[in-house]
Amino acid sequence: MRKRGTFASGFGTVAAVGGSVIGLGNIWRFPYIAGENGGAAFILVYVLVSLLLSIPLMLSEFSIGRHSRSNTMRAFHKIVPNQPGWQGVGLLGIATALLILGFYSVIAGWALEFLQEAVSGSFHAQNPTELKENFTSFINSGWRPVAWTLLFVAMNGVIVSRGIQKGIEKFNKLVTPLMFLILVGMAINSFSLEGLREAVSFVFKPDFSKISASVFMQAVGQSFFSMSLGMGIMITYGSYLRPGDSMFRVAGTVAISDVCIAILSGLAIFPAVFTFGINPTSGPELVFLALPNIFAQMTGGYVIGILFFFLLFAAAITSSVSLMEVVVAYVSEEFRLSRRLASLLTVVAVGILSSLCALSQMQGSSLLVAGKNLFDLFDSLTSTYMMPIGGFLIVIFAGWVMNKELFRNEITSEGRFGTRLYPVVRALVRFFVPAVIVLLFLTQLGVWK
Secondary structure, eight states: OOOOOOSSSHHHHHHHHHHHHSHHIIIIHHHHHHHHTTTHHHHHHHHHHIIIIIHHHHHHHHHHHHHHHOOOOHHHHHHOOOOGHHHHHHHHHHHHHHHHHHHHHHHHHHHHHHHHHHHHGGGOOOOOOHHHHHHHHHHHHHHHHHHHHHHHHHHHHHHHHTTIIIIHHHHHHHHHHHHHHHHHHHHHHTTTTTTHHHHHHHHHHHGGGGGGGHHHHOOOOOOHHHTTTTTSHHHHHTTTSTTOOOHHHHHHHHHHHHHHHHHHHHHHHHHHHHHHHOOOTTTTTTIIIIIHHHHHTTTHHHHHHHHHHHHHHHHHHHHHHHHHHHHHHHHHTTTTOOHHHHHHHHHHHHHHHHHHHHHTTTTOOOEEEEETHHHHHHHHHHIIIIHHHHHHHHHHHHISSOHHHHHHHHHHHTTOOTTTTTTHHHHHHIIIIHHHHHHHHHHTTSSSS
């Protein structure tokens, strides 16, 4: 039987898991989601959701993964071999990771295109109208988004093919701290801008009248997306945790890092947004249309633009590596293939899916399903259905199906860590987390508002 890899060090574990959660969800998605949902009010709810919902779900996934020492599908079979239906939860996670990679890689390709434009200084030669026209032209060119997307997918394949310690862990130990330093530097630079006071008020002064069921559910959805939950990643990474690792330390450190990075992103972006009169609720366009315009106007904008789009690319690849590992671990272990061959096959599959997603965004594209292009379809399917359903089934399994003592032993590392917190975590896993996920699902479907 092939020896299974583990993370080599505590720092490497946190860097790898942290790299997974510090992704486009923090730097691309969080600023505009916060802007659309009341700024500080949304951030406050997001912090509470991360502590009460996301950490218990992450611990559940870790416990399933570490006990089974298997890929996401095989994990459930090893724990309850007489209940084969639970393997479907693992397969759902693998399918979710694959579909997310399909559209996620396209956005990462955009980041590479914009990094190249930032380096060439082209932002400074364009007004806002020209920036928008050039972005539209880029999307409609077809081959350019596909080329950048395929390059990004290939980079993922190279990292994952090198294994857990020499590939994923080594890469994240270098890139994750670098991302943090760049973001801190950008936030410090933003402190000199005129819009700082307005931005700080927006980020830290909550307007409680903005908190609603919709805002709460947006925070839950953002936390799921950002912290890589309900898609098999934390089960897969949990299977690489060492027996002596404290799950509470890893999950707590990662959750705190996730929240801090999201807030730092807001502090790095919103002062510039308010200084140059950009609407903070301008949606996904905030990063790819509004910010290049700001970089073109601000002092030092050339360097800041390069750093920002490098940061966006780095955040994308640390997250997508974890998504690809979910698929590669499954293909390698279930079909008894070498890691390199499994990585190559996964790269080909993701390359085809992501290319189709990129081409589906072209004006007049026939790559539509039920009136949606493939990019929007994959995004909607995973966020509205697959992640909430996956997360719900995982906590039901951990809280109600998995042996109570087995769950306790994994969570507390045989009684060494977090024994006082364990009863609280178990109660959250069994009752609170499933109830909130059901409400999220009903909200996404428009049944409950």
